[in-house]
Amino acid sequence: MSAREEILARVRAGVGKEDAAGRRITAESWLAARHCGPQPVIGSSLVERFRSKAESLASTVATVVDLAAVPAAVAEFLALNQLGTTAVLTPECAAGDWAAAGLTVSARSAVDADLVGISGCFCAIAETGTLLLLSGENSPASVSLLPETHIALVPVGRIVATMEAAFALLRAERGTLPRAVNFVSGPSRTGDIEQTIVLGAHGPCRVHLILIGDIA
Amino acid sequence: MNAAAKHSQAMHFHARAGEKVRNPALQRALQKARPLFVGKRQKGLASLAEDGLDFTNLRSTAENIRNRVLADLDVWLELFEERATASGAEVMWARDGDEVARLVVEIAQKHGVRKVTKSKSMLSEEARLNEALSAAGIRPVETDLGEYIVQLAGEPPSHIIAPAVHKSIGEVEALFAEEHGRPQQARTSADIPAMAREAREVLRQHFLSADMGISGANFLIAETGSAALVTNEGNGRMVTTLPRVHVVVTGIEKLLPTLEDFATLMRLLPRSATGQSISNYVSLLTGTRARDVGALTPGPSPAGRGEMGAPLHDGQVPEGPEKTVFILVDNGRANLLGSAYQDMLRCIRCGACMNHCPVYFSLGGHAYGWVYPGPMGSVLTPLYTGIENALDLPHASTGCGHCADVCPVGIPLPSLMHRLKEEQLARGLRPWSERLALRVWAWVAGRPRLYRWLTRRVARYLDWLADGTGRIRIFGLAPAWTAERDLPVAAGKTFHELYAAQKRK
CATH class of the missing domain: 3.40.50.10420 (NagB/RpiA/CoA transferase-like)
Incomplete structure (x- = not known):
């Protein structure tokens, strides 16, 4: 008997039920129903909540009124932190006028030598101050992972309340999952040496969020 | 012997525990970590409450x-x-x-x-x-x-x-x-x-x-x-x-x-x-990666779908x-499915049970002898490597019940440990002295008059040993127990006597 058959036989014996077909229909209807558990009620505005949670996770946040203002905001952040003028960005972000802001950008996957990575996001989650990034040819995951500094562009209209709301949006707009759905909440961290928290474990040491849009 | 048991050191728990207690570097590390672990979870639960969510x-x-x-x-x-x-x-x-x-x-x-x-x-x-x-x-x-x-x-x-x-x-x-x-x-x-x-x-x-x-x-x-x-x-x-x-x-x-x-x-x-x-x-x-090949911009880019999306450079590998x-x-x-231990399979490996366990923080994880330490390990190790290969672990508990209180998926860890102890007894895996003692106790407990007479004698004897101090420094019948601490004793009366006195009032 194969390992699969043997394990499933053991599981069936443990479960101790007949009618696999009927139980399968019940399971599939549970999948279709997508019941949600208790969710927080986000009292303040989604943008405010997202911003305060992101800052509490050691991200920095800037705001711009529209997309055209993004390259200048990025340049300002890089200059302020002495991070140079070169960046790798996800192809989804390539269309901005980066040269006008004095930045040299290349749209591709990141490599080890890249110090600054700029990405968009699929959406953002107010509850926890989290970015939701989808892998794809136009949004390679390495850009938010390998460089020491990750700058993410977050249109305020893409901020949703909870992880459940993000999944609903994902189903509505995409239908299927890409290879990687990455929820990113601030710079990487470790507490493995004497329980002391250090920012910048393997991923970025610095996460800067640029909120785009009309922020009341 | 099953495959997992080959490399388990859980049978040496008792000896290892002694070593760990006497290791000052380990003790320092554990005493430093303990309040941090406990404090962090408290903060985490407070943030749930702030969002109007109830942990229970x-x-x-x-x-x-x-x-x-x-x-x-x-x-x-x-x-x-x-x-x-x-x-x-x-x-x-x-x-x-x-x-x-x-x-x-x-x-x-x-x-x-x-x-x-x-x-x-x-x-x-x-x-x-x-x-x-x-x-x-x-x-x-x-x-x-x-x-x-x-x-x-x-x-x-x-x-x-x-x-x-x-x-x-x-x-x-x-x-x-x-x-x-x-x-x-x-x-x-x-x-x-x-x-x-x-x-x-x-x-x-x-x-x-x-x-x-x-x-x-x-x-x-x-x-x-x-x-x-x-x-x-x-x-x-x-x-x-x-x-x-x-x-x-x-x-x-x-x-x-x-x-x-x-x-x-x-x-x-x-x-x-x-x-x-x-x-x-x-x-x-x-x-x-094949899932991402040829896929369009995943969802709207910052400007909304299509406005900003540029194709990848030629030759770019996804x-x-x-x-x-x-x-x-x-x-x-x-094997745990359908058994008395099925609840253990709910475990999501968060570590909260060990982070709140006085035994874990006295010994550290290595004393447990196999992959999983703390209360969840004291249940899983015997179940995965054989009950007979981890006899001490279900006893590695003070009975405080904190592990069950903090478990995010409601696993009744103390009851599962208790059940493992019962199973050890049922399978004749406890030492003869313990089995004999339990048998004697059961025999006595089934004879109320004898039981009362004996407990009265014991209560008086302990009271005499304590000599009015309420505690016994060295108890000859359990010398290991009093080697590190005093044994507190009650006021020289049995429960039956106290109950009867209370009723008369």
């Missing part, structure tokens, strides 16, 4: 989700397998740890793998995977900082989420100096960022040069055929993004039905483990593995 309510929802999966695990496993396969991954099954090791080595050899980077996986400890890979000439590199430290030390992790909690900064420094080929330096806690930086740089080169990544899975999602991975360091993302091959090694019980169920569990797992409302990186990994394999592992799990 959330816990019962999570408990129901886990019970739903276990009640029809055969169906959920088949659903997961179908969907994972349809999404482009391969699904394999392993009966025990040895089979896991054999499958992983075979996959590595088939793909010409010479170096493997690993994200933390306790199941790979069950399988002694690193040993098997090394024996096959494949280099396994642990990339979670704590796992990296214990790998350098040639030790197993001593905690399921803080593997190097038993190591002092000085010990870490000695390991780094040797591995990284530099002189050893005097280090204080101010140097911890520099040490983490050093490990980052060394491990970055391993990430970039590995041919295969091995991860566990915090959960498997049946709906989408995905593995969910929760990390803070980002190593989980690295090992599942950069190498050509990704192998997920995980237990058959880790399933969740839907993404919504996952969202519920994610409100509990990080808070229970580290007190965070969410871990830095949470990834859902599905199929292979990221992610070419090959993804899930290895679904039994290793004793299926």
Whole structure:
């Protein structure tokens, strides 16, 4: 008997039920129903909540009124932190006028030598101050992972309340999952040496969020 | 003897416990960590309350989700397998740890793998995977900082989420100096960022040069055929993004039905483990890189769909593995289904039970002798390696019940330990003296007049020994017990006498 058959036989014996077909229909209807558990009620505005949670996770946040203002905001952040003028960005972000802001950008996957990575996001989650990034040819995951500094562009209209709301949006707009759905909440961290928290474990040491849009 | 029991040291718990209690460096590390662990979870729970969420309510929802999966695990496993396969991954099954090791080595050899980077996986400890890979000439590199430290030390992790909690900064420094080929330096806690930086740089080169990544899975999602991975360091993302091959090694019980169920569990797992409302990186990994080829801009770009999307440069290789394999592992799990211990399969490996356990913080994780320490280990080790091979563990409890209070999926850990003790007795696995004592007690307890007479004598005797102080310094009948502490005694009256006196009033 194969390992699969043997394990499933053991599981069936443990479960101790007949009618696999009927139980399968019940399971599939549970999948279709997508019941949600208790969710927080986000009292303040989604943008405010997202911003305060992101800052509490050691991200920095800037705001711009529209997309055209993004390259200048990025340049300002890089200059302020002495991070140079070169960046790798996800192809989804390539269309901005980066040269006008004095930045040299290349749209591709990141490599080890890249110090600054700029990405968009699929959406953002107010509850926890989290970015939701989808892998794809136009949004390679390495850009938010390998460089020491990750700058993410977050249109305020893409901020949703909870992880459940993000999944609903994902189903509505995409239908299927890409290879990687990455929820990113601030710079990487470790507490493995004497329980002391250090920012910048393997991923970025610095996460800067640029909120785009009309922020009341 | 089952495969898992071969390498268990759980039978030496008693001897090891003595060593650990007398190890001052270990005791310092544990006493430093304990209040931090407890405080972090408290903060995590406070953040739930701030959002108007009730822990008890959330816990019962999570408990129901886990019970739903276990009640029809055969169906959920088949659903997961179908969907994972349809999404482009391969699904394999392993009966025990040895089979896991054999499958992983075979996959590595088939793909010409010479170096493997690993994200933390306790199941790979069950399988002694690193040993098997090394024996096959494949280099396994642990990339979670704590796992990296214990790998350098040639030790197993001593905690399921803080593997190097038993190591002092000085010990870490000695390991780094040797591995990284530099002189050893005097280090204080101010140097911890520099040490983490050093490990980052060394491990970055391993990430970039590995041919295969091995991860566990915090959960498997049946709906989408995905593995969910929760990390803070980002190593989980690295090992599942950069190498050509990704192998997920995980237990058959880790399933969740839907993404919504996952969202519920994610409100509990990080808070229970580290007190965070969410871990830095949470990834859902599905199929292979082929899923991303030809896909349009994933959802609206900052400007909305289409406005900003530019095609990739020619020749750009999409990221992610070419090959993804899930290895679904039994290793004793299926036997718990339908048994008195089924509740244990709800466990989501948060570590809260050990973080609140007085026994764990007296001994550290290594005393437990197998992969899992603390209360969950005291239940799992006997169940996975054989009750007769871990006789002391169910007794490694003060009966305080804190582990059950903090468990985010409501596992009645003290009752499960109690049941294991009963089973030891039923199977004649307790020492003859204990069995005899229990038999004598049962005989006496069945004779009320004799029982009252005897307990009266005992109460008077203890009172006489205490000599009015309320405590006994040295108790000849249990010298080990009073070697470290006094035995408190009641007021020289039996319960029956006190009860009768109370009634007369």
